Amino acid sequence: MATLRKLAHRVDRITSFHVMALLEQAQQLEQQGRDIIHLEVGEPDFATPEPVVRAARAALAAGQTRYTPAQGLPALREAVAAFYERRFGVSLAPERVVITPGASGAIGLVSGLLFDPGDEVLLSDPGYPCNDNFLRLVGAHPRRVPVTAATAYQLSPALVREHWRSATRAAWVASPSNPTGTLIGAEDMAAIKQAVDQQKGALLVDEIYNSLTYDQAPATAVGLPDTAASLFVINSFSKYFNMTGWRLGWLVAPAEHVADLAKLAQNFYLAAPTVAQHAALAALSDDCIDIYEARRLTLARRRDFLLRQLPELGIGVPCVPQGAFYLYCDVSALTDDSFSFCQRLLQQAGVAATPGIDFGEYRAREHIRIAYTADESRLQQALERIAGFIRQEAAGEV
C-alpha cells in the first residue's frame, strides 16, 4: 500500500529537545530505584497558590464553562492593565491586552500577524528554541546572532543594527532570558526599539519571566514610546504566577493591531481556557502577589547559593543572571561536548541538567543550563554529587 508522498519539510528541521532524551533516561533510572535530582525542569516547583485554585473552583461552581471573547475576559484584560500600573507605574489601555492560551498562543498570534515566507527575524544564540519553530511554521527564518557574556548574552542595539538586512522584519529579545537569566537594561531596550523602528521593523519582547528578577526592580518594555505601533510584549501566567498547567498568557500589542490579532485568535484557537482566566483574576490580587514575592525571595536565595558554590567546582557563570530561575554555566573547563557531559552527569551522579545544544549552536557544547527549581537542600545535595562526579572524571582522565 502507498504511504504519504511526504511530510512537511519543517518537520525535519524541528528537532526534539535533547533534554527529552535525558529525561527518558532519568525516568528509567528512577524506575530502577535511583534518586535523580532534577535541575533541568523549566517549570516552577511551587504549586499554584490556594487563592487561585479557590477562584477556579468558584468559577466552575458558578458554571463558567463557555467560550470567552477571543481577546479574553474584559475583567482580566483590565486586571492585567492595572497590574502594569501598580507594579511598573506604566499606564496601559486594557484594549491593548490580548489574553492567550499560554505565551505559546501569544507567540503564534504575533508570528501569524507579522511574518511571511522568506522574512527573517533576529534572535540571540543562545535563546529559547521554540521561537525558531514558530517562525518556521509560517515560513519565516530565524536568524540567530551569537552573543556572549560581553552583552549579557543579549542582542545589543549595535548587534541589531549590524545584523539587520533587507529581509529582516523584526528583532525578538527575551528579558529575563531563557536559558541565561540575564536582562536587557532600560536604555538598551529603548535603543533596540529605536534601531528596529528606523528599519520599520517590529520588536518582540518575551517577558515570560517578567517579575522574576533579583537585586533590581522588575522592569517592562510595555512603557516604551511606540508611535510606530511596532512593539509586541509577550507574557505568561506560567512562571511568576505558578500556573503552568492552566495554559494562560497574554500579549500587549499596539492598539491598531488588536482587531487583526482577534481575527487570528478567532480562527486559530477561539479563546483561552475559561476557568484559567477566572483563576488568573485571583492571581493578580494583592494577596497572591504577596505569596509570589515570598517565592521570588526563595528563588533569589537559591540563585545566590549556587552562584557562590559553582565556581569552586570549576563551573563558571560568566554573567550573573538577574532573573528567571536559570544559570547558564560555562563548563568548557570540563568538557567540549555538553550533551555527553549531561548524560554522564545523569548516569553517574544522578543529576539532570540541560545541555547547551538545546538553546543554539554558539559555544553550545561548552555550556549547560541549570534550573534552580528544586529546594536548597536538594541543590546542596546536587552540588556534592557534581563535585564527586568531577573528581571522578578528572581521576579517570589521568
Added chain:
Amino acid sequence: MATLRKLAHRVDRITSFHVMALLEQAQQLEQQGRDIIHLEVGEPDFATPEPVVRAARAALAAGQTRYTPAQGLPALREAVAAFYERRFGVSLAPERVVITPGASGAIGLVSGLLFDPGDEVLLSDPGYPCNDNFLRLVGAHPRRVPVTAATAYQLSPALVREHWRSATRAAWVASPSNPTGTLIGAEDMAAIKQAVDQQKGALLVDEIYNSLTYDQAPATAVGLPDTAASLFVINSFSKYFNMTGWRLGWLVAPAEHVADLAKLAQNFYLAAPTVAQHAALAALSDDCIDIYEARRLTLARRRDFLLRQLPELGIGVPCVPQGAFYLYCDVSALTDDSFSFCQRLLQQAGVAATPGIDFGEYRAREHIRIAYTADESRLQQALERIAGFIRQEAAGEV
C-alpha cells in the same frame, strides 16, 4: 515616526466572520432593550454536566495544576481509546490518541505535520472557514470544491478524484459537517480513503460533531483500514461533550506519526490544559454519556420541529441533516444576498442567523445557517417572527 513596513500577507486574506458584525448589531439592539433570538451560535446551549465540573474541582483540590505530557494524560488517552471500543466497536491503541487544546490544536498539529508552502488541500464549499486559515498559516492553499445537495454537500469519491492534481496533498472532510449537518456514509468514506491513498495523499476527517447524529447510529472513520498511515481524525470535547470553554480536543493519528506530532506539540503549545484533561475523564464515563444521550434526543426534537416548519415559510432544507445542530437553509426564494437578508432579519424581526457567505462562495448568497442551540419554545417564537418578517418583505416588494 516610521510604522511597520508590512504585516503578513495572510492577514488580509483571513476575513472576519460576517456573523461577528451581526453579533455586534445584535448586542446593540439588546442594549436598547430588544429581545433577540440567537440562532447563529455554534456553541451548545447545554452547560457542562455536573459530574464533569465535579471532577475538575476535585482535580484542582488535589493540586493537578502542572503541565501534562505533550500528548496528554496517559489515562485520558486510554479513556478515549476505550470510548471508541465501547461506542463504535473499534479497537484503537491509546498511543494513537493525541490530546490537544481544542480541535484547533489538533488542526494546527496536522497542518504543521503535513503541509508545505504551495501544497493544496481539497475541501468542500460550503465548509468550515477556519480550516482555510490554518492552511494559509503554513503557506498551503485550500481548494474549495463546490458541492450540492446531490452529494449531501460533501466531497464524494468522484469529486476527490476529479479535483486532485499534482500539488494536492490531502482531502479534508467533515462528518457531520458544519454548516450543513450532513454525513458521509461508511462506503463513501472508505472510497474517499482509497482515492486519497492512490495519490499517496492524506485524509483529514473532522469529527468534531461526532456522536451528535440523528435517525442513525453514529459512525467514525477511525476504524478504516490504514496501512498507508494517511488517516487523521480530529475530534473535540466542545460539542457532544458540552465543554467549549475548557479548550480540549483530540487527534487520532497513524502510530508512526505520533512522535513527530508530539514534537510539534512540545514546540507549539506544550500540553492541553491540565484541569480540562482531568474533567474529560469524567465526561467519558457512562453516567455522563447518559446525560449526553438525553441531550442529543432534545436536539433531535428541535431539528425535527424545524424541518417540519421551515418549508412552510418558503425556506428550503434540500438535504436533511443527520448530525451536528445546524440546518443549511436555501433562502433563494427570498433573497440573493444572504448577508443583507440576515441583517434585515435581525433588525426587523430580532432573529440572528449566520449568512452563507461565512462558509464559502458557492451559492453562499442564497443560503443561511440556522443553529438549533435554543430551546423549542424559542425556536417556535423565532419561526413566528421569521414568518412575519417574510410577509412584511413580500408586502414591501409589491
